[in-house]
Amino acid sequence: xxxxxxxxxxxxxxxxxxxxxxxxxxxxxxxxxxxxxxxxxxxxxxxxxxxxxxxxxxxxxxxxxxxxxxxxxxxxxxxxxxxxxxxxxxxxxxxxxxxxxxxxxxxxxxxxxxxxxxxxxxxxxxxxxxxxxxxxxxxxxxxxxxxxxxxxxxxxxxxxxxxxxxxxxxxxxxxxxxxxxxxxxxxxxxxxxxxxxxxxxxxxxxxxxxxxxxxxxxxxxxxxxxxxxxxxxxxxxxxxxxxxxxxxxxxxxxxxxxxxxx
Numbered sequence: 001x002x003x004x005x006x007x008x009x010x011x012x013x014x015x016x017x018x019x020x021x022x023x024x025x026x027x028x029x030x031x032x033x034x035x036x037x038x039x040x041x042x043x044x045x046x047x048x049x050x051x052x053x054x055x056x057x058x059x060x061x062x063x064x065x066x067x068x069x070x071x072x073x074x075x076x077x078x079x080x081x082x083x084x085x086x087x088x089x090x091x092x093x094x095x096x097x098x099x100x101x102x103x104x105x106x107x108x109x110x111x112x113x114x115x116x117x118x119x120x121x122x123x124x125x126x127x128x129x130x131x132x133x134x135x136x137x138x139x140x141x142x143x144x145x146x147x148x149x150x151x152x153x154x155x156x157x158x159x160x161x162x163x164x165x166x167x168x169x170x171x172x173x174x175x176x177x178x179x180x181x182x183x184x185x186x187x188x189x190x191x192x193x194x195x196x197x198x199x200x201x202x203x204x205x206x207x208x209x210x211x212x213x214x215x216x217x218x219x220x221x222x223x224x225x226x227x228x229x230x231x232x233x234x235x236x237x238x239x240x241x242x243x244x245x246x247x248x249x250x251x252x253x254x255x256x257x258x259x260x261x262x
Contacts, residue, residue, distance in 0.1 A: 046106075054077045057108065072092065103132060109141040113143050114142075117176060139257070144188045145191065205259075212251045213247065213251055
């Protein structure tokens with residue numbers, strides 16, 4: 001993807017290092033981990049973590065016994081990930097993966113699709129993932145829900161601001177969430193457009209998972225996440241709801257999983 005000045009400035013603040021380790025972002029992290037542990041091939045398998053940031057997921061994947069290579073367009077992320085035990089890291093673009101055909105067991109795209117605003121670029125990234133993974137191998141891609149901006153601005157109190165409110169509703173209409181000076185501009189998927197992008201990349205069969213459900217919008221979500229017993233119950237509750245079609249868009253993030261058939 002093109003690393004814009006806006007994108008570089010956002011990630012050079014090193015927010016990604018803590019985003020999934022603190023606060024309600026932990027719900028996204030633990031749910032992503034939960035789905036991947038159920039769907040990935042068993043270790044040792046070779047996993048290509050595309051757009052893997054500073055290695056938040058690469059770290060536990062390596063600890064689980066996977067051979068992990070991380071690609072990311074941000075130098076700071078690559079430097080951080082390279083310090084992790086068992087993880088190799090280098091600069092890379094999701095649309096042009098620097099690996100041979102059918103050379104990995106799984107490709108993870110846990111960030112690139114919401115940085116690629118053009119549909120053609122998103123399909124290209126998925127097509128590249130298909131090229132890189134072996135027959136029978138797994139591809140998993142994260143997307144942001146089209147409705148997340150409205151939900152999140154209400155939760156945070158930003159919906160009271162007219163500019164924030166207008167931006168959230170504009171994103172619901174066309175998928176483009178403007179940064180308004182606080183971060184990167186993101187693409188947000190309607191759940192029903194995801195299958196078409198995967199199909200155009202050669203993946204006719206997919207499995208879709210809502211990661212956070214409605215729980216990320218609960219005022220006491222951090223209290224639940226802080227308590228191991230309550231956290232286990234919350235994760236189990238969302239697991240029971242994760243693939244209900246009518247609830248997919250309530251999650252802030254969705255994870256789509258597929259396999260290369262030939």
